Amino acid sequence: MKLELKHNLRKFNRPYLIAGPCSVESEKQIMEIANQLVQYNKPALLRGGIWKPRTRPNSFEGVGELGLPWLVNAGKEYGIPVTTEVANAKHVDAALKAGVDVLWIGARTTVNPFAVQEIADAIRGTEITVMVKNPINPDLMLWIGALERFQKVGISDLIAIHRGFSVYKHPKYRNAPNWEIPIALMEQMEDIPIICDPSHIVGNRDGLLNVSQKAMDLNFAGLMVETHTEPDKAWSDAQQQVTPKKLQELIGKLILRKEDIQHDKDFIALQRKEIAAIDDQVFTLMKKRMEIVRQVGDYKRENEITILQKEHWTQMIEQRLKQADELGLSRDFIRLVLDATHQESIRHQTKVMNPENE
Structure with missing residues (x-):
């Protein structure tokens, strides 16, 4: 069944919320997170990393294919479509067979046209929804090019995710937002909604609200926020994850202004x-x-x-x-x-x- 996320975004109350852990760690963990998310602020999509492309070797790189049924079953149990990151054709095949509803392309993959094309070819002929994060470097054309590669294989349900751009020792951000780049994407690909990933932009919990508010003020469609029942014990990106209760508080503090100025x-x-x-x-x-x-x-x-x-x-x-x-x-x-x-x-x-x- 086609999810038609882009179409649903038009009807969904802002912010369209994607939440879940940086990494799926166990079946119990993802079930508990999904349970609490439903209690506090049921998201439109449950996210969870299965394969984690880490910067350096010997870091936790995800539980792998073993975790796919955990994620999918958690989504079914609590009535939430699920999404995970894929970086190659093998990931795509495993995710589709497991019943993942939405695929996302990570920043490290978007930067490589060969990798993007491999994934595009792997989903040719499907009706899967695809979300594409901006490349790690501030290159608008790479981002547009990645989206175009999916359009060329017939994928029409596309979403862009703004997660910021790599920078060396920025005093405020883990990844600099460079807001002018997603704004330029809006101008050039106006039919593609943009969701902001404040977790990766800020890299900590303290700045999530400010970045989320900025995204809403720029009329982004939604937010992708990393969420964990015990953030400090998370196996990856612990410092930037929040509990479902804290996520509810964050969403409650957002000022959602109107686009219509008639x-x-x-x-x-x-x-x-x-x-x-x-x-x-x-x-x-x-x-x-x-x-x-x-x-x-x-x-x-x-x-x-x-x-x-x-x-x-x-x-x-x-x-x-x-x-x-x-x-x-x-x-x-x-x-x-x-x-x-x-x-x-x-x-x-x-x-x-x-x-x-x-």
């Missing part, structure tokens, strides 16, 4: 008109800025001066970043704008100074 249509339209007028001014000024940049490029060419003036660039960055608080803008935003403007300036001066390379 009642404020006139006000919003007026404000957007003003914003558009300001944007026109900004881009007109940017055009004038680049005209001056090209004049500077002419001077540099005539006097054999390099394009990059490191001392001037460093001083300008420091000066503008000091203005961040005064302007009510974040330092990250100012730095991003300055970097982009600098790269465009270099492009213009390169055209002036090295026209033969164009």
Whole structure:
């Protein structure tokens, strides 16, 4: 029977909730988790890792195929469809034979087009629902490409999962959310709903609410939250899992805002008109800025001066970043704008100074 998750997402109250342990550890464990989830906040899908692709060897890598009937039986016992991660054709075959309702593709797999194609070929001709996590690196095209590979073999029930992107020693996140990437996915593949996985973005329990709220404010369809009856004793990712009761509390604290703004249509339209007028001014000024940049490029060419003036660039960055608080803008935003403007300036001066390379 086809689950038609994407279709059901349209009718389900937000957030569409996927919950369960990082890893299925035993039949008793997954039954207890499913039991408590039903008591506190019955999810739309029960998740559980069977095969765990760990970063380093000699870590717990899942119970393997042995755990598939445990997961499936727990779902049947408590009336919840189940989902697990697959990383190759063998996993797909075992999961389908066991009766898993939904497959998900992990971030380490999405990054590899060969692996994605192998899985796509393995489910060709089925009506299984597939969820695709973003690749570990911030590459929108890899994410889109993975989704397209499933579309090409006839899988229409597709969901994207945003779980953040690998980063070295981030002060706040295990995996940086880079919200602009899932937003770009929404723009380019508007028919595919996106679910946020705050557990992997944050990597701990404390930040789950903030990331979940941000996802809801960005109109994500739902959440995938790792849940365990005894999180501190979990065999994998213990620090980011919560109990079913804590999950219920988290969901209860979310503010679910409306997408429809018809009642404020006139006000919003007026404000957007003003914003558009300001944007026109900004881009007109940017055009004038680049005209001056090209004049500077002419001077540099005539006097054999390099394009990059490191001392001037460093001083300008420091000066503008000091203005961040005064302007009510974040330092990250100012730095991003300055970097982009600098790269465009270099492009213009390169055209002036090295026209033969164009």
